[in-house]
Amino acid sequence: MVAYKRHVDVETISDLTIARLSIYLRCVERLLDIGVETVSSQDLAQRFNLNSAQIRKDLAYFGEFGVRGVGYNVAELRQYVIEILGLDHEHRILIVGAGNLGTALCHYSGFSGDNFLVVGVLDSDPSKIGVATPAGLLVEDAARLAEIAEQRNAEIGVITTPAASAQPVCDQMVSAGLRAILNFAPIQVKASDDVLVKTVDLKIHLEELSFYLSNSEVE
Amino acid sequence: MVAYKRHVDVETISDLTIARLSIYLRCVERLLDIGVETVSSQDLAQRFNLNSAQIRKDLAYFGEFGVRGVGYNVAELRQYVIEILGLDHEHRILIVGAGNLGTALCHYSGFSGDNFLVVGVLDSDPSKIGVATPAGLLVEDAARLAEIAEQRNAEIGVITTPAASAQPVCDQMVSAGLRAILNFAPIQVKASDDVLVKTVDLKIHLEELSFYLSNSEVE
Numbered sequence: 484m485v486a487y488k489r490h491v492d493v494e495t496i497s498d499l500t501i502a503r504l505s506i507y508l509r510c511v512e513r514l515l516d517i518g519v520e521t522v523s524s525q526d527l528a529q530r531f532n533l534n535s536a537q538i539r540k541d542l543a544y545f546g547e548f549g550v551r552g553v554g555y556n557v558a559e560l561r562q563y564v565i566e567i568l569g570l571d572h573e574h575r576i577l578i579v580g581a582g583n584l585g586t587a588l589c590h591y592s593g594f595s596g597d598n599f600l601v602v603g604v605l606d607s608d609p610s611k612i613g614v615a616t617p618a619g620l621l622v623e624d625a626a627r628l629a630e631i632a633e634q635r636n637a638e639i640g641v642i643t644t645p646a647a648s649a650q651p652v653c654d655q656m657v658s659a660g661l662r663a664i665l666n667f668a669p670i671q672v673k674a675s676d677d678v679l680v681k682t683v684d685l686k687i688h689l690e691e692l693s694f695y696l697s698n699s700e701v702e
Numbered sequence: 703m704v705a706y707k708r709h710v711d712v713e714t715i716s717d718l719t720i721a722r723l724s725i726y727l728r729c730v731e732r733l734l735d736i737g738v739e740t741v742s743s744q745d746l747a748q749r750f751n752l753n754s755a756q757i758r759k760d761l762a763y764f765g766e767f768g769v770r771g772v773g774y775n776v777a778e779l780r781q782y783v784i785e786i787l788g789l790d791h792e793h794r795i796l797i798v799g800a801g802n803l804g805t806a807l808c809h810y811s812g813f814s815g816d817n818f819l820v821v822g823v824l825d826s827d828p829s830k831i832g833v834a835t836p837a838g839l840l841v842e843d844a845a846r847l848a849e850i851a852e853q854r855n856a857e858i859g860v861i862t863t864p865a866a867s868a869q870p871v872c873d874q875m876v877s878a879g880l881r882a883i884l885n886f887a888p889i890q891v892k893a894s895d896d897v898l899v900k901t902v903d904l905k906i907h908l909e910e911l912s913f914y915l916s917n918s919e920v921e
Contacts, residue, residue: 496913498910499718501909501910501913502906502910504913505905505910568912568913568916570909570912574908574911582806583805584802584806584810587801588904591803591905592865592888592905593905594905598912599905599908663912663914663915664911665907665911669812681911683904684724685810686811686813686818687725688900689813689818689858690723690724690727691717691724692793692858692883692898692900693787693789693817693882694720694787694788695882695898696793696857698715
């Protein structure tokens with residue numbers, strides 16, 4: 484059975500641990516797809532190029548799980564990670580900034596999937612308001628952020644505005660009661676301590692490729 | 703002076719180490735902005751909520767650096783990380799898939815910045831070919847991928863097509879001689895061993911927010 488410490492002290496769990504749990508979830512889902520029922524941390528590590536000690540340590544943060552010498556029941560492990568990550572219920576998202584990136588995220592796989600739902604895309608540009616996105620949402624007036632957030636029970640704000648608008652939009656999201664913010668604008672934004680803000684910097688992925696290119700010359 | 707082992711065995715360096723080097727680079731650039739000239743690993747860790755032992759370990763992969771008891775010269779540390787990451791020269795990028803995400807990436811900060819340059823955005827949809835992106839690039843015919851990649855010395859391919867086209871586009875990128883591929887399509891793609899493929903899953907960031915929301919209830 485699945486039993487773990489709910490409401491762990493989030494301060495003690497690093498972002499990297501959480502990112503790894505997301506990766507474990509994807510691995511476990513692939514195992515289920517191919518009919519694997521039981522897996523040890525060593526198996527899991529070997530199949531997906533992970534570290535078995537790290538897997539055991541990461542999962543142990545959340546309580547006892549798995550049977551020594553036998554491993555994890557794959558379906559239970561999936562459910563376990565889903566519950567840790569809070570993916571057992573839907574999270575509603577408001578996107579502010581209906582440019583290309585905001586529009587892309589409206590119908591990005593996963594942003595409107597099983598566990599997440601984009602409930603609105605907002606912009607302050609009158610020429611964008613009222614226009615339908617490919618996902619079928621109509622762009623709404625960013626001035627209505629607070630009202631829309633409350634009406635639709637939004638929890639998560641996504642900022643896809645230009646850099647100059649990111650902090651004012653973040654402030655409005657906090658006032659509107661959004662509790663977690665994903666910022667794609669190329670600038671750091673700040674919120675009160677009870678709101679989690681993550682800035683996504685897609686350039687990091689290019690830098691990883693650059694490292695590879697520079698350290699494995701074939702010429 | 704900066705001196706480190708060039709062409710380290712990339713297999714021994716984890717993706718997470720590389721991602722952390724990107725983070726160190728951003729931290730060091732902020733220190734330079736505010737006029738800090740010397741920093742110890744402890745300082746760096748404390749200012750940016752990092753782990754000082756991890757910093758020393760990550761940098762040590764690439765040779766001796768820093769003076770014990772004194773720390774790092776910030777400008778040298780910046781240059782050191784830039785060289786490790788291969789950001790001391792330009793990398794040219796071809797984007798295939800001129801939908802909203804591909805179009806957004808054409809002018810995304812960093813994708814056409816100091817070290818990276820988007821040299822083309824391609825699509826197979828005749829209604830998109832010839833259309834100008836907000837970044838000023840004209841969308842070109844994806845059938846010309848090999849020719850364009852060679853003419854413009856592209857090294858990196860970015861896939862922003864729907865899932866069904868991702869593997870064929872990846873195959874064409876490999877044939878065209880691109881050596882590193884960033885895949886945004888929601889599907890795993892495979893390439894020969896001498897080509898690095900990274901799939902970016904933006905949902906991971908939402909899952910991190912979900913974890914936070916589920917483990918720090920304020921109701």
